[in-house]
Amino acid sequence: MNRYALIIEEFACWGCKACEVACKQEYNPVDATNGIKYLSVWGDGPKLMNGKLDFMWRVNVCKHCEEPPCAQACPVEAIMKREDGIVILDYEKCTGCQLCIDECPYHAISFDEDRKTVAKCNLCHHRVDKGLYPACADNICLAHCIYFGDPAEIEKKILEKRKIRGGWGDIIPKAIKISRR
Amino acid sequence: MHQFRYSNSEREMEVYGYDSVVKSHCRMCHGGCGVIVFVKDGKVAKIAGDPDCPIAHGTLCTKGLASAQLAYHPDRLTYPVKRVGPKASGRWERISWDEALDTIAERILAYKEKYGPESVVFGYGTGRENEAVIYRIANLLGSPNVLTAGHFCYGPRISTGIITCGTNPIADYENFPKCIMMWGNNVTISNPDEYKGEPFSVALDHGAKLIVVDPRLTRPAARANVWLQLRPGTDAALALGMLNVIVNEELYDKEFVEKYIHGWEPFVKRVNEHPLDKVEEITWVPKEKIREAARLFATTKPAAIQWGVAIEQQNNCADNDRLLMFLMGLTGNIDAPGGQVLNRTPNIVNVGQFGAHGMLPKDQFAKRLGGERFRLASRFAIIQPKCVWDAILEEKPYPVKMLFFISSNPVITRANAKEVYRALEKVEFMAVADFFLTPTAELADIVLPAATWLEMDYVGDFWKRHGYILPRRKVIQVGECHSDHEMLNDLAHRIGQGQYWWDNFEKALDYILHPMGITWNDFKKMNYIRGEVKYYKYKEGGFSTPTRKFELYSTTLEKMGYDPLPQYREPPESPVSTPELYKEYPYILITGARPPGFFHTENRQVPRLRELHRDPIVEIHPDGAAKEGIKEGDWVIIESRRGRVRQRAKIALGRDPRIVAAQHAWWFPENKDPGHGWDESNINILTDNALEGCDPAMGASNIRTLLCRIYPEKKHPMKKKNRMSDYRD
């Protein structure tokens, strides 16, 4: 069984926001003037972090949790975790009750006023199932810090990179260790 | 199990049922990135990166990814128009290309006859790779006046590069520098000129050490081994301080200095006039940090400097560039693998030759506006904007009667915007070629619809100095839009230059490529062509300078009557140079930090890019904010001696409390009034363009650092937050 995860090493992110636009391109026709965001990049700081003045970019996107609290919260089972790890929101089933929104520890679910459902990243499963990388993970990222694939493999790759970088990046990407609430 | 592969176009075609796919070359900024464009029903359906591209290896930025939204924008100008009401009345009427070009041609010839060809000024903004055709038509007409951003953007690197070491030295990320000094630049956002953020980022992932020189804590600064948080505008002093350490601690490359340098002794003398105590006082950077950075840079080999435009938009422009080159040279990094390479372009007709500079008659060259004052600029065919505004408004030294701006929006981008606006209101005839009716275009008589990169064939990166050319292949046609190159080729025939131009522009591409024995059709089938790759070329023939040496002491500048050695000058407005003014305007304003998505004034109407930044942002330190009563997200007024504008406050640490940092190039296409809010948030309302405050050699306007005050704009309460892209920047 394949195991799929989308992991973004925020330490390496430069805040270029290309991933945001790549996701938009995948889900919205060219003439769409708006449309919900499944992923958004925001500047954290500059502020004191661990006693040091620091500035990080954060990429807000569904982490496809191991035991997704959003799914547990949904009364109509519109959110399901697939065996390969992808947590899918079924837009047909979603009633827009928004009970899941507050349950997500990563603020990765939003409410789509146009569709009257919640919205979140479904890991481009329509692409993944056809052998294509998720739109944001298809090599567009200039930092090469958006990883898609087996989470254990990804962790290995990130640790390897970190070694070569000379110890930089002591923040383990959150998606690797997802605990139960 | 599926085999995942990046940018898998075959699979993409199958899954989405696209009709065709075209490899091309983006130009939403200065260009560079190879792209794959998928087409369905004759329209661009998707843009992806081309992993075969040697520049960015298939990665893209927001702008490249959103190009189709620009090309198909409903507000786009898709046919020529002429103005039928007063200037800025917004009253336009559709005309044919023939009528448009005939009218422009008639005017050019009439002004040439009556006032001389110098009364017709051509202009472009930050090169839409149209510089060669624009110079060609101007030079052949006999006009020495092409108004570009060259006085304070890239032109200085070319000019000072040529007089110092023969060309513009380019950071060699391909060979992984072990130390990178990023100076007044954030390549990960701006992707300037030859450089893209991707190879820089990869070099860091290979273990390069990082030094960042920036008044703001950017992400690169936060990641840096050493961050030098300098007082804005004091770059030259800081560089002199670092050189002082390198010289006095003998950290320089001895062989290079002995054999390949001109002017060592006077240079050492100049450097010794800048001891670290003095430099610390000028720059606010603690001397230990300066020493640490100088040592790290000089002793880690190879090392490269990632530089850019910020150091050029200052009164120290040319000397800033030269000092950074000296840092590259003295440490032995010039033309070293992983250092700063003097690349060779492929054997093609180069931009200078294509630009027909040799065809400009001597007596016309002598009439170049500001040529006597800004002699280095003039040598490289660059003029200072204020000289053009003066020639329009005061007819001094002679009248300028016609402007033809191609991809340029000077009422937003040039210093002292109000004066620019007045000049454009007054000029007798103005033509503009652009994608939209910009605030500048609204003052024109005729506006021509320009093609985006998706709509043209071209030799991409033709003008750059990284040694590559890449084919830009036409994918679509939108309305009656023509590329700048095609329209000028056509216009040239109508003003009697036919013998020097071509039946169609594809033949011009053949001409550019002919020294290599290939045609556009051959080139179209290739991924790219690269010039000869060779390092340490100077060891054989020396440098391409008058002394054949790397010139610390510039014989060219000496001949032109300038100080042959670089020096530090205080910014025209600063706590030091204008202490009285500082009491009234108690903040140092820096301008122009780049947000992703915009390219100067471009893209504010492209939904996917505008939603990244809905409002102009000015950053202020929490201390300053508290003092002025400013809260996060407030609309505030920023005011200088010359005017006031509004932007929204972002309160942030990581800046000196004495500094505020405002964004540049804002206008509001959604504002349907013909001014489109050109003076609402445009930071150049505040900047100065007095010639005395410009760089003496290049004429660079000092738009990056000035004095201001800042206070809340109470009458405009904060707008309701947006749904998904909340205000956060």
Ligand code: SF4
């Ligand atoms: S594309 Fe990469 S570097 Fe850019 S914002 Fe996204 S994660 Fe960060």
Ligand code: SF4
């Ligand atoms: S809880 Fe949030 S992050 Fe986790 S799977 Fe649900 S939406 Fe994704």
Ligand code: SF4
């Ligand atoms: S995986 Fe797909 S849906 Fe999720 S953020 Fe990336 S592009 Fe958007």
Ligand code: SF4
């Ligand atoms: S960096 Fe420039 S060339 Fe590359 S994708 Fe962005 S706009 Fe296009």
